[in-house]
Amino acid sequence: MNQLNQVGQGPLKVLWLHGLFGHAQAWGPMVSCLNTALFSHVFIDWRGYGRRKQVPGRHDLTEMAEDALALADQLGWAQFAVVAHDVGALAALQMLSMAPQRLRRWSAIAPVPPSGLSLSAADSAFYANAATQSDVRRSLLDLATGQRLAGPWLEHMVRQSVESATSSAFGDYFRACTHSTVAAQAGWASPALQVLAGEFDGLLPDALLRRSWLSGHPDAQFEVLRNAGHFPMEETPVVLAATVERFLCA
Known part of the structure; x- marks a missing residue:
């Protein structure tokens, strides 16, 4: 994990955990909107993704x-905030179960x-095909953004997803998304949590996120990002950066 993707040198440390279709360098135009004087933002690649594709x-x-x-140890961060997208939020929950004292606060986009995706057998089989079939990835991306975005953007997202991950x-x-047991382990003890839902997210609508996340963490700050689907870092980057950083500063 020596090829760090870092933005900023500020005193507040933030570790960003990407989702299934992302990687450390795929946070879109939002990155240019981040406060680099107040924060040190570091973006991780999961194994099999991005700069760690062959790990x-x-x-x-x-x-x-x-x-x-x-990675936090490598950086010398005793305490830090976490921003997690998609399946990255389950990894953040697992971090809380292992080292709850280290997370200062965290934002889940x-x-x-927490209990994983609840899919029918047919949907699970279809979604699993996204691992090897680009047309399925495109269908999922289209659904996740409310079937309202331009084809060239969807094709760009498919291309970078295929190229950046095995x-x-x-x-x-994907299987980790559907077989999560982390909720029972984490115990919800914890730092302040922000949950952000996309208004047009057809995969994880705000009603589902309210029900699943707030039932275990009723004090969480919940917000719906208007005019965004599952990828607000691409769809509403300025708003996402401001919303997350405002929470992390509190």
Whole structure:
């Protein structure tokens, strides 16, 4: 984990955990909107993704949490904030179960429910095909953004997703989304939590996120990002950066 993707040198430390379709350098135009004087933002690649595409691993939630904590150790961060997207939120929960004293506060963007995705057998089989079939990835991206965004953007997202991750890693992390046991382990003890839902997210709508996340953490700050789907870092980057950083400063 020596090729760090870092933005800013500020005193407040933030570790960013990407989702299934992302990687450390795929946070979109939002990155240019971040406060680099107040924050030090570091973006991780999961094993099998981005600069760590060729690093072997189990591709499970425990390994994700271990790698994130190891990166914080490498950086010399005793305490830090976390921003997690999609399946990254499950890794953040696993981090809380392993080292709750280290997370100062954390923000979950379009997070997979703590208990995992609840899918029918047919949907699960279809979604699993996204590991090897680009047309399925495109369909999921289109659904996740409310079937309202331009084709060239969807194709760009598919292309960068395919190029930046191995199919085996993508498939394994998808299975982690559907077989999560982390909720029972984490115990919800904890630092302040922000949950951000996308208004047009067809995969993880705000009603599902309210029900699944607030039932375990009723004090969480919940907000719906208007005019965004599952990828607000691409869809509403200025608003996302401001919303997250405002929370992390509190």
